[in-house]
Amino acid sequence: MRIATWNVNSARTRAGLIADFLKREQPDLLLLQEIKCETQQFPAAAFEAEGYRAEVVGQKAYNGVAVLSRGAVTVTHRRLPGEEEDAAARFIEIEAGGLLVGNLYLPNGNSGGGDGFAAKLDWMEKLRRHAASLLEHDRDFILAGDYNVCPTDADLAKGALPADDALVRPESRAAFRALIWLGLTDALRALHPDETLYTFWDYQAGAWQRDRGLRIDHALLSPRVAERLDTVRVAREERDKPQPSDHVPVIVSLRD
DNA sequence: ATGTCTGTTGCAAACAGA
Secondary structure, X not given: OEEEEEEOOOOOOXXXXXXXXXXXXXXOEEEEEOOOOOHHHOOHHHHHOOOOEEEEEOOOOOOOEEEEEOOOOEXXXXXXXXXOOOOOOOEEEEEEOOEEEEEEEOOOOOOOHHHHHHHHHHHHHHHHHHHHHHHHOOOOEEEEEEOOOOOOHHHEOOOOOOOOOOOOOHHHHHHHHHHXXXXXXXXXXXXXXXXXXXXXXXXXXXXXXXXXXXXXXXXXXXXXXXXXXXXXXXXXXXXXXXXXXXXXXXXXXXXX
């Protein structure tokens, strides 16, 4: 089973790139974040042509997540448990083949001052509680998407962010470790512990050309799923395409 | 060198968010 996650920074602008990626990589599931459109505006037809159906949690202008799949999936959540009904469109969870797959777009935490950062930490705590609940129920799961956290100093280029940025603040990293300490496996680091690997390069200041990137897109695996981990690849080539997203896909392969 | 990009408002070009 192959599962890819990609913050596309507008599904409509990137529909062509996404369709090309599906054609080339043929993932079983593609988790999209920042689709930046309402559900009915999502360009589903472009992906149906490649044999994929879509489950979409959209929102006007900002945020928004979607799951593209080749087979039928069952939607288990359309927002993170514990969130209000009118919460921003940042989470969708589906079940496919006995596996729960959570697709998340974690708040950036740099806007809105202290309240904005507190909201990020609150969201991370809700995610931790949800993961703990799934473990209690002995479920097999993946929680993947844009975490907006660089877990360690090895996960960003020197000088790419100031020390007080919400993506690297100690509280953000502690909240990420709290997920790991539940017993989850960071798929990319499990197989590539010492490589310099980034998944995001800012559009500004020649970040891509200078390789001033961040690793903020992650796939966390529950214990039995981690035992099935085969390969993980960062599709860096997507960042070199015309009009790319500022993020690139991460592709996780599991043994059956 | 904070040097870019997307979507919104409102119908040009400024603003927010990332």
